[in-house]
Amino acid sequence: MQVRQFAKAQGIIAKTDKLDSRLIAQFGAVMKPEPKPPNGKKIRYIRDLLSRKRQLNDMRTQELNRQHKAPAALAATHKRMIKMFDKKIKWVNKLLAKAVSEVAEWQRTYDIFSSTPGIGDGVAFTLLGELPELVNLSARKIAALCGLAPFNRDSGTKKDRRGVQGGRAPVRTVLYMAMLSAIHCNPIIKRFYQKLVAQGKHKKVALTASMRKMMTMLNAMVRDNCEWQAN
Numbered sequence: 001m002q003v004r005q006f007a008k009a010q011g012i013i014a015k016t017d018k019l020d021s022r023l024i025a026q027f028g029a030v031m032k033p034e035p036k037p038p039n040g041k042k043i044r045y046i047r048d049l050l051s052r053k054r055q056l057n058d059m060r061t062q063e064l065n066r067q068h069k070a071p072a073a074l075a076a077t078h079k080r081m082i083k084m085f086d087k088k089i090k091w092v093n094k095l096l097a098k099a100v101s102e103v104a105e106w107q108r109t110y111d112i113f114s115s116t117p118g119i120g121d122g123v124a125f126t127l128l129g130e131l132p133e134l135v136n137l138s139a140r141k142i143a144a145l146c147g148l149a150p151f152n153r154d155s156g157t158k159k160d161r162r163g164v165q166g167g168r169a170p171v172r173t174v175l176y177m178a179m180l181s182a183i184h185c186n187p188i189i190k191r192f193y194q195k196l197v198a199q200g201k202h203k204k205v206a207l208t209a210s211m212r213k214m215m216t217m218l219n220a221m222v223r224d225n226c227e228w229q230a231n
Helices: 002-009 017-031 041-069 072-101 104-114 121-130 139-145 169-185 187-198 203-223
Strands: none
Touching (some): 041 072, 121 169
């Protein structure tokens, strides 16, 4: 995306392999992006499993929606499909658990994540696969990677509301669902969320801030090799 924006800034709209090669070289020379090591085979495998799980969940949701509108005569076919999707999702979860258990460091990180109220298997596996940079970056950079860091939108005397954008959508999606639970069962997140709402913050803004706080906490817990503590 950054390379394409770099091309548009030069007025280059066309796209060919030759143009792309030159643009990528120019982008690297001018912007000097920070080099990142390639993800290992294990990380790629976990990401593939997570991608497949999202696909299965999407198809299951579609089938549930069809079931609500279908006539009674077709109810059995929808039930069979939903049962099949449940079985496949369970199978993918087993593969994820097995892949994580084979790496001692990942298993420890998974245990730390799972000890936190509001964080279930879905979030734990997603963070392991989609956010391998955890611990190696600052809390602000981690928030930006998740698409949770607020950015200014000011121009002259106009001070617009700060907003979040970009980041890794799979991480942000599972964190959002986790926060719906955490604001009820996690005492620290619950107090933080309620304090923001009491100050007049919009509930969605408070929820996003709670997601950012949760990531800061998880980052610190993994860094210190410490499981959840309520105080």
